[in-house]
Amino acid sequence: MSLLGFLRTAAAGTLLISIIPPxxxxxxxxxxxxxxxxxxxxxxxxxxxxxxxxxxxxxVDRFGHRLSGSASLEAAIDWILRExxxxxxxxxxxxxxxxxxxxxxxxxAELVKPRRYRLHLLGLxxxxxxxxxxxxxxxxxxxSFEELExxxxxxxxxxxxxxxxxxxxxxxxxxxxxxPSAAARAGAVACLIRSVASFSIQSPHTGRTIYDSTxxxxxxxxxxxxxxxxxxxxxxxxxxxxxxxxxxARQLPDAxxxxxxxxxxxxxxxxxxxxxxxxxxxxxxxxxxxxxxGGSVAAWEAVRLMHRLGLRPRRTVRVVLWTxxxxxxxxxxxxxxxxxxxxxxxxLAMESDGGAFLPRGYLFVGSDSxxxxxxxxxxxxxxxxxxxxxxxxxxxxxxxxxxxxxxxxGVGLDVDGTRYFWYHHSDGDTLDKLxxxxxxxxxxxxxVMAYVVADLPEALPR
Amino acid sequence: MSLLGFLRTAAAGTLLISIIPPxxxxxxxxxxxxxxxxxxxxxxxxxxxxxxxxxxxxxVDRFGHRLSGSASLEAAIDWILRExxxxxxxxxxxxxxxxxxxxxxxxxAELVKPRRYRLHLLGLxxxxxxxxxxxxxxxxxxxSFEELExxxxxxxxxxxxxxxxxxxxxxxxxxxxxxPSAAARAGAVACLIRSVASFSIQSPHTGRTIYDSTxxxxxxxxxxxxxxxxxxxxxxxxxxxxxxxxxxARQLPDAxxxxxxxxxxxxxxxxxxxxxxxxxxxxxxxxxxxxxxGGSVAAWEAVRLMHRLGLRPRRTVRVVLWTxxxxxxxxxxxxxxxxxxxxxxxxLAMESDGGAFLPRGYLFVGSDSxxxxxxxxxxxxxxxxxxxxxxxxxxxxxxxxxxxxxxxxGVGLDVDGTRYFWYHHSDGDTLDKLxxxxxxxxxxxxxVMAYVVADLPEALPR
Numbered sequence: 014m015s016l017l018g019f020l021r022t023a024a025a026g027t028l029l030i031s032i033i034p035p036x037x038x039x040x041x042x043x044x045x046x047x048x049x050x051x052x053x054x055x056x057x058x059x060x061x062x063x064x065x066x067x068x069x070x071x072x073v074d075r076f077g078h079r080l081s082g083s084a085s086l087e088a089a090i091d092w093i094l095r096e097x098x099x100x101x102x103x104x105x106x107x108x109x110x111x112x113x114x115x116x117x118x119x120x121x122a123e124l125v126k127p128r129r130y131r132l133h134l135l136g137l138x139x140x141x142x143x144x145x146x147x148x149x150x151x152x153x154x155x156x157s158f159e160e161l162e163x164x165x166x167x168x169x170x171x172x173x174x175x176x177x178x179x180x181x182x183x184x185x186x187x188x189x190x191x192x193p194s195a196a197a198r199a200g201a202v203a204c205l206i207r208s209v210a211s212f213s214i215q216s217p218h219t220g221r222t223i224y225d226s227t228x229x230x231x232x233x234x235x236x237x238x239x240x241x242x243x244x245x246x247x248x249x250x251x252x253x254x255x256x257x258x259x260x261x262a263r264q265l266p267d268a269x270x271x272x273x274x275x276x277x278x279x280x281x282x283x284x285x286x287x288x289x290x291x292x293x294x295x296x297x298x299x300x301x302x303x304x305x306x307g308g309s310v311a312a313w314e315a316v317r318l319m320h321r322l323g324l325r326p327r328r329t330v331r332v333v334l335w336t337x338x339x340x341x342x343x344x345x346x347x348x349x350x351x352x353x354x355x356x357x358x359x360x361l362a363m364e365s366d367g368g369a370f371l372p373r374g375y376l377f378v379g380s381d382s383x384x385x386x387x388x389x390x391x392x393x394x395x396x397x398x399x400x401x402x403x404x405x406x407x408x409x410x411x412x413x414x415x416x417x418x419x420x421x422x423g424v425g426l427d428v429d430g431t432r433y434f435w436y437h438h439s440d441g442d443t444l445d446k447l448x449x450x451x452x453x454x455x456x457x458x459x460x461v462m463a464y465v466v467a468d469l470p471e472a473l474p475r
Numbered sequence: 476m477s478l479l480g481f482l483r484t485a486a487a488g489t490l491l492i493s494i495i496p497p498x499x500x501x502x503x504x505x506x507x508x509x510x511x512x513x514x515x516x517x518x519x520x521x522x523x524x525x526x527x528x529x530x531x532x533x534x535v536d537r538f539g540h541r542l543s544g545s546a547s548l549e550a551a552i553d554w555i556l557r558e559x560x561x562x563x564x565x566x567x568x569x570x571x572x573x574x575x576x577x578x579x580x581x582x583x584a585e586l587v588k589p590r591r592y593r594l595h596l597l598g599l600x601x602x603x604x605x606x607x608x609x610x611x612x613x614x615x616x617x618x619s620f621e622e623l624e625x626x627x628x629x630x631x632x633x634x635x636x637x638x639x640x641x642x643x644x645x646x647x648x649x650x651x652x653x654x655p656s657a658a659a660r661a662g663a664v665a666c667l668i669r670s671v672a673s674f675s676i677q678s679p680h681t682g683r684t685i686y687d688s689t690x691x692x693x694x695x696x697x698x699x700x701x702x703x704x705x706x707x708x709x710x711x712x713x714x715x716x717x718x719x720x721x722x723x724a725r726q727l728p729d730a731x732x733x734x735x736x737x738x739x740x741x742x743x744x745x746x747x748x749x750x751x752x753x754x755x756x757x758x759x760x761x762x763x764x765x766x767x768x769g770g771s772v773a774a775w776e777a778v779r780l781m782h783r784l785g786l787r788p789r790r791t792v793r794v795v796l797w798t799x800x801x802x803x804x805x806x807x808x809x810x811x812x813x814x815x816x817x818x819x820x821x822x823l824a825m826e827s828d829g830g831a832f833l834p835r836g837y838l839f840v841g842s843d844s845x846x847x848x849x850x851x852x853x854x855x856x857x858x859x860x861x862x863x864x865x866x867x868x869x870x871x872x873x874x875x876x877x878x879x880x881x882x883x884x885g886v887g888l889d890v891d892g893t894r895y896f897w898y899h900h901s902d903g904d905t906l907d908k909l910x911x912x913x914x915x916x917x918x919x920x921x922x923v924m925a926y927v928v929a930d931l932p933e934a935l936p937r
Contacts, residue, residue: 074708077592130539133902214676214903215761239905243762246536246906299677300705440595441676443701444708 044389044465051324051468052393052461058318059457060397065314066449068096069307069369073300073444080297081337082114082268090271090293093313093334097275100317102332104278107271110347112337114268115139117297118261120234122205125149126255127247133237135217135298135439137189137206138340139224140233140262147259148172148203148232154245154254158187158195169200172256174236176207176245182434185209186220193233194225203258204233207241211434215239218439219296221340232260270294272344273334275313277320279467285328286355287467288421289315289363289459292338292412299442303433307369307447307455308426309334315460326468328360335412338366342411349415356419360472363424363463364410369447369455370428374401375462376409379422382474387424390465399458403427420475426458506851506927513786513930514855514923520780521919522859527776528911530558531769531831535762535906542759543799544576544730552733552755555775555796559737562779564794566740569733572809574799576730577601579759580723584667584696587611588717589709595699597679597760597901599651599668600802601686602695602724609721610634610665610694616707616716620649620657631662634718636698638669638707644896647671648682655695656687665720666695669703673896677701680901681758683802694722732756734806735796737775739782741929743789748817749929750793750883751777751825751921754800754874761904765895769831769909769917770888771796777922788930790822797874800828801900804873811877818881822934825886825925826872831909831917832890836863837924838871841884844936849886852927861920865889882937888920 059065072089079086090107097105115138122134153171155161161173173196175188188206196204208218217235224230236244247254273293279285291308295301316332319325335344349356374394377387384404394400408417409425417423428451436442466473521527534551541548552569559567577600584596615633617623623635635658637650650668658666670680679697686692698706709716735755741747753770757763778794781787797806811818836856839849846866856862870879871887879885890913898904928935 070708071712074705074712075589075714077590128537128539214678214897214901215905216676216678239903239907242907243536243905246532250533250536435676439676441701443677443705445701445704 045392048393048465051464053396054322055318055324055460055464056396056457058322059314059460060450060453063449063453065310065456066447066452068314069302069310069447069452070444072310073302073306078297078299078301079293079295081112081270081294081340082265083297086270086294086336090273093273093293097313101320102275102277102316105275108274108347108351110270110272110336110344111267112270112343113341114265115340116263116265118142118263120260120262122234122256122258125257127252132240132256133215133217134234134258135219136234136260136262137193137222138219138296139222140260141230142260142262143203143232143258147257149255149257150202152244152254152256154248161195161199165199168196171201172203172205172258173199173201174205174241174244176241179209179211179434182209189220189235190223193222193231194228197228197231201231203231206235208235208238209434210238210437210439213238216439216441218437219298220438232258234258234260270336272336272348275316275332277316277325277330279328280325281327283329284355285358285360285472286331287328287361287463288331288333288359288416289463290333290335290412291365292336292344293334294336294339296339296438298438299440300444301442302444303368303436303442303446304438305338305366307452308365311365311369311452311455311459314456315463318456318460319464324464326464328467330463330467338412345412345415349419356416356421359416359421361424361466362413362416362421363459364413365426365455365459366410367426367428367430368433369452370430371451372399372426372428372454372458374399374403374427376403376405376425376427378405378408378417380474383422386473390462393461393465394458397454397457399454401427422473422475424462426455428455507854510855510927513926515858516784517780517786517922517926518858518919520784521776521922522912522915525911525915527772527918528909528914530776531764531772531909531914532906534772535764535768540759540761540763541755541757543574543732543756543802544578544727545759548732548756548798552735555735555755559775563782564737564739564778567737570736570809570813572732572734572798572806573729574732574805575803576727577802578725578727580604580725582696582722582724584718584720587719589714594702594718595677595679596696596720597681598722598724599655599684599695599697600681600758601684602722603692604722604724605665605694605720609719611717611719612664614706614716614718616710623657623661627661630658633663634665634667634720635661635663636667636703636706638703641671641673641896644671651682651697652685655684655693656690659690659693663693665693668697670697670700671896672700672899672901675700678901678903680899681760682900694720696720696722732798734798734810737778737794739778739787739792741790742787745791746817747790747820747822747934748793749790749823749925750795750821750878751925752795752797752874753827754798754806755796756798756801758801758900760900761902762906763904764906765830765898765904765908766900767800767828769914770827773827773831773914773917773921776918777925780918780922781926786926788926790929792925792929800874807874807877811881818878818883821878821883823886823928824875824878824883825921826875827888827917827921828872829888829890829892830895831914832892833913834861834888834890834916834920836861836865836889838865838867838887838889840867840870840879842936845884848935852924855923855927856920859916859919861916863889884935884937886924888917890917
């Protein structure tokens with residue numbers, strides 16, 4: 014998840030152009046009339062059982078988390094390809110993607126002073142490891158980049174801990190992405206951050222860090238919110254804080270992975286394509302259930318239900334489960350490159366990566382005329398209160414970003430994200446955090462939009 | 476925490492005799508008139524700053540968790556005794572208590588089939604360890620004692636996992652206390668339980684298990700709610716579930732600990748005593764901040780504020796921080812025994828052990844006539860909306876139970892326990908879960924009740 018999270022939690026909300034409830038836009042009777050029956054049958058099929066939830070459960074229980082380069086990711090992909098074929102989908106295939114391969118290795122951190130205590134640590138994705146004996150150093154706790162700037166002289170030779178309280182994801186995650194190099198620039202020997210999380214029960218949260226190539230790469234990890242706050246209090250109390258970090262993280266040669274692709278070939282315009290999906294990779298903690306097995310299965314189920322109901326639209330509907338969203342976006346970029354020749358015939362790209370929670374509607378990036386049509390399609394979701402359309406300026410999700418940049422209209426799901434950052438990139442991202450009825454509604458929301466846009470007499474305008 | 480938790484979460488609520496808002500009871504003008512000024516000054520002093528919260532912070536950050544028999548418990552007690560003397564309290568002393576000494580040792584669990592995965596395990600207090608090589612066995616998951624009874628034949632030679640969803644503490648904790656012996660009776664080689672928790676982010680919850688002396692003692696541990704549910708789903712799916720458990724737990728010879736005692740000696744009737752306190756020990760996870768550093772410090776601060784304000788009541792006010800509440804109640808029993816000769820002059824015993832959260836008033840066990848007076852005292856807390864009195868049939872807290880059994884009227888705090896079982900006995904019981912303003916209100920609630928009851932012309936009737 015990238016921009017959607019930013020939008021959902023942005024204080025300023027500058028990217029949000031308009032929130033117009035669907036009833037405020039003029040309804041073209043043709044879409045409402047033509048597609049009411051198909052939409053209702055998709056909604057009924059999606060919400061009539063817990064099939065999608067059970068498929069998420071099987072996926073995450075059987076294969077666990079799925080980091081790029083891991084055997085579990087490739088085994089999960091193999092299983093999905095088999096299942097998609099059994100579902101009767103067409104052109105089921107894995108499209109090759111070269112992905113980054115970072116491994117966490119063994120890691121731990123111990124508070125040495127003022128007392129011995131095992132800290133709750135989780136290395137940041139992409140971090141270098143420590144020397145074998147670890148790094149033991151006094152800690153400088155700062156609350157912000159600004160405070161580090163002010164206390165730069167104290168940082169040399171220390172472990173810098175950014176104890177920045179969560180405000181919104183877009184702002185707070187800067188400590189995860191940019192904190193390590195900022196600390197290195199001040200002469201720090203390693204960097205810790207307070208986990209980017211809006212609530213915590215001692216679970217640290219990982220995520221990708223991005224080294225600035227002009228400074229030394231120092232080991233970087235997140236502490237649980239609780240531990241970061243405790244170290245800060247210790248420093249405020251005047252106690253010396255000393256920590257030992259040990260991280261076996263390492264970057265391996267790129268690995269081979271695949272984007273999972275399956276289709277319902279269009280009955281009239283098979284070369285025109287509506288793409289919908291999620292990302293099949295995850296961080297190497299928890300089960301990657303919320304992020305993003307739920308979104309992946311919702312898209313897959315949407316296409317399976319069309320097939321089961323005999324709803325074959327004019328254009329091709331293509332489900333894509335992108336690989337390597339979390340630490341590279343190699344899957345999203347590879348899809349764009351492999352399909353460069355047909356991108357002008359991609360009429361819509363849709364992704365669910367904000368958690369398969371209760372959907373309120375859609376996030377949409379596209380032209381005014383496309384927006385007007387998307388609003389009419391969204392109105393078909395009124396029976397499950399998911400007819401909202403929020404127009405946004407940038408791609409609402411990461412994997413479809415490369416398509417949106419090439420002019421493809423983009424859709425994300427607008428869901429209840431209240432607890433998203435409680436579990437995000439942590440051991441707490443497990444199946445039980447999803448609700449069967451909410452996952453089912455996400456299936457309905459994806460199915461109706463994909464089906465109708467794929468079936469409209471005219472392609473969605475750009 | 477024992478009975479209070481049961482009361483707070485009891486579905487049936489059979490122990491609850493009456494909830495009568497204070498305004499419904501007749502006000503004797505003498506208490507309201509005589510003690511309004513003293514009560515207001517105590518409330519103002521308690522809520523005017525965050526002193527109590529900062530004292531909790533120093534205690535839990537400096538010493539960490541405090542299990543009976545641990546060096547950290549005794550170091551914390553030494554520090555508190557010094558601080559209490561510096562506060563100017565009288566008769567500050569540690570009263571010797573022989574306590575049980577159980578050590579967790581190293582422990583881990585791994586799912587071996589259907590896939591390899593490190594489970595989130597926390598041994599139950601009092602459990603025996605496993606053989607050095609651990610125990611590897613197939614798992615039988617049951618949802619209840621009743622299901623175990625039905626499937627008893629399948630339990631032999633297996634690890635039995637009770638995956639019982641949380642209903643209320645009184646009911647669900649039976650799996651923790653009685654589950655291991657029930658499993659042993661069915662021939663199981665070890666026992667796992669789903670953590671007794673009403674919400675979880677992958678943190679397992681410990682607590683005391685109680686072996687039945689007529690069956691074998693088998694190793695017993697809690698899994699996180701997430702992991703227990705996953706193993707249950709795997710079994711439901713027909714996958715074989717095999718787990719390896721390793722636990723280094725052992726029972727050591729009893730250790731020496733102390734109840735912390737300090738007083739304000741009564742100005743007229745020094746031999747009559749109001750006792751108030753919390754328990755200073757904790758489980759060996761998290762910081763024991765909620766359970767029960769917060770309650771301990773609230774009682775201590777209540778007495779310190781009386782002293783600072785020059786409010787010396789007729790009777791003696793005695794703060795007691797009991798040791799070993801969590802795994803033996805040795806402190807509560809030792810206090811009763813050491814003070815047996817003066818128990819008939821204990822006019823009230825009060826404890827806060829439900830978390831120093833937002834107080835709504837009191838839980839009270841005592842006679843009708845005593846209840847009427849306690850209601851009038853509670854009415855003095857109306858300025859902070861904490862004037863409620865819930866009458867209960869048994870001691871509202873564990874450490875004062877031995878006193879209540881001897882006829883001493885007992886008071887507990889009635890607080891907002893919404894999140895209590897999110898953190899209880901887990902690594903998530905840390906300072907940040909408390910709110911400075913709520914802790915301050917708990918101080919006020921304890922101070923006013925203790926002061927007024929200690930100062931009334933006549934002793935609280937039994």
